[in-house]
Amino acid sequence: MTPQADKVLDLFRSTGAYLQGHFRLTSGLHSGEYLQCALVLRHPPAAEQLGRMLAGEFHKLTGEKIGLVVSPALGGLIIGHEVARALGTPFLFTERDPETRKMLLRRGFTVEPGEVAVVVEDVITTGGSTQDVIDVLRSAGAKVVAAGSIIDRSGGAADVGTPRAALATLKVAAYPPEDCPLCRQGLPVVKPGSRPA
Numbered sequence: 001m002t003p004q005a006d007k008v009l010d011l012f013r014s015t016g017a018y019l020q021g022h023f024r025l026t027s028g029l030h031s032g033e034y035l036q037c038a039l040v041l042r043h044p045p046a047a048e049q050l051g052r053m054l055a056g057e058f059h060k061l062t063g064e065k066i067g068l069v070v071s072p073a074l075g076g077l078i079i080g081h082e083v084a085r086a087l088g089t090p091f092l093f094t095e096r097d098p099e100t101r102k103m104l105l106r107r108g109f110t111v112e113p114g115e116v117a118v119v120v121e122d123v124i125t126t127g128g129s130t131q132d133v134i135d136v137l138r139s140a141g142a143k144v145v146a147a148g149s150i151i152d153r154s155g156g157a158a159d160v161g162t163p164r165a166a167l168a169t170l171k172v173a174a175y176p177p178e179d180c181p182l183c184r185q186g187l188p189v190v191k192p193g194s195r196p197a
Contacts, residue, residue: 004167005168009168011050016039017036021190041078041122048082052086054082054083058087058118061148062145068084068089068115069083073093075129076122079150080093083148094132105140124153145162147164152166152170153172
């Protein structure tokens with residue numbers, strides 16, 4: 001693990017955001033560990049620090065002038081805003097349509113064709129939400145040059161079709177519910193994120 005990743009995980013531990021138990025992730029997978037970014041990001045100095053760190057990773061990764069930061073609601077809102085502040089760019093967010101479950105730009109947000117954008121999330125597990133945001137931006141004509149997150153739970157395996165940065169990359173065991181050893185032990189499952197189970 002890198003010194004930067006150690007620093008990030010220490011921040012999670014010190015704020016009570018590194019949880020252990022039996023969790024149902026947004027992806028539907030089960031895990032014995034959960035990183036609750038909201039518990040870190042509720043502290044403005046920590047959110048600002050993480051945003052500056054991720055902005056620095058984008059500078060190293062892209063070499064381009066970034067014109068826009070976009071995040072999926074709800075988890076990516078705070079860190080996306082902090083990355084945008086560190087980069088000196090506007091910030092937009094996407095939301096899922098409650099009926100179709102498709103990611104959309106709403107609230108009057110628009111993207112200009114050719115606009116250089118990055119996508120920011122709190123945690124990537126499968127990359128599904130990040131990919132959905134990238135698809136929305138590309139369909140609007142934006143040039144998506146990178147994606148990033150505070151935590152990459154995929155161990156670097158999530159592929160979203162663009163270069164990615166993460167402040168800490170972990171390979172945390174996650175299981176389909178039918179293969180979950182925690183379920184077999186009879187441990188109750190908890191859905192700790194922002195979306196209902």
